[in-house]
Amino acid sequence: MTEVVIVPNPAAGGALVADAIVALVQRRPDAVLGLATGSSPLPVYEALRPHAALLRDVRGFALDEYVGLPAGHPQSYRAVIEREVIGPLGLDPARVRVPGDDLPATGADHETSLAEAGERYEAAIAAARGVDLQLLGIGATGHIGFNEPGSSFASRTRVKTLTEQTRRDNARFFTAPDEVPLHCITQGLGTILAARHLVLLAFGAAKAEALAAAVEGPVTSSLPGSAIQLHGRVTVVVDDAAASAL
Numbered sequence: 001m002t003e004v005v006i007v008p009n010p011a012a013g014g015a016l017v018a019d020a021i022v023a024l025v026q027r028r029p030d031a032v033l034g035l036a037t038g039s040s041p042l043p044v045y046e047a048l049r050p051h052a053a054l055l056r057d058v059r060g061f062a063l064d065e066y067v068g069l070p071a072g073h074p075q076s077y078r079a080v081i082e083r084e085v086i087g088p089l090g091l092d093p094a095r096v097r098v099p100g101d102d103l104p105a106t107g108a109d110h111e112t113s114l115a116e117a118g119e120r121y122e123a124a125i126a127a128a129r130g131v132d133l134q135l136l137g138i139g140a141t142g143h144i145g146f147n148e149p150g151s152s153f154a155s156r157t158r159v160k161t162l163t164e165q166t167r168r169d170n171a172r173f174f175t176a177p178d179e180v181p182l183h184c185i186t187q188g189l190g191t192i193l194a195a196r197h198l199v200l201l202a203f204g205a206a207k208a209e210a211l212a213a214a215v216e217g218p219v220t221s222s223l224p225g226s227a228i229q230l231h232g233r234v235t236v237v238v239d240d241a242a243a244s245a246l
């Protein structure tokens, strides 16, 4: 079932989702959170700050990561997760994983290791007994994680090529457009659908079209976000502008 909650502003959406996470962690102190980067989940992380003491044993798995950025690059999703989530919420860095975070930095082993990084990530999620609550944003192409149009609904964590549009959209975070990596490693749509609860956040008019297509358009791999319609427990948190095409 998909529940759509329209909130007055992103902060109210963040508070609502933070309450759900707090309730989950009170039941299960070592809950497994699916973490997302991008601007959409930031109000959730902010609203969780006063509850940091509760979150000590929480485990986290990020949705996606760029491939090819130098270690420690401020725009790597590992760095973003450290800045926005691990640090302010006092999570244990060893309990938070990002796809590809176990790759040797360089050398001959790098390529082989990269090809198998997806399988290793899936195994780590399985060993943590799956994701309890997965946070999601949605891109202008309808992508979730970095699953661009055409991604299989059965896909699992793997290396992908970024579309030109997504590279352009994300160029604002880099000093030059060609600094945006060509590749990424992302959880697949099948990985995301295996989480027990999906929470999709979208704010602003720029998201209205992709959001409406994901929530009530045809279920199709040309709009990866529509995969959420195959899940039994989805909460969509939007402001009026993002809800305007529903």
Ligand code: GLP
Pocket (backbone or CB within 6 Å): 036, 037, 038, 039, 040, 041, 063, 064, 136, 137, 138, 139, 140, 143, 144, 145, 146, 166, 170
């Ligand atoms: C990036 C991320 C996605 C994210 C999307 C939307 O491409 N890989 O996981 O959902 O951007 O970002 P924002 O929430 O900033 O609009």
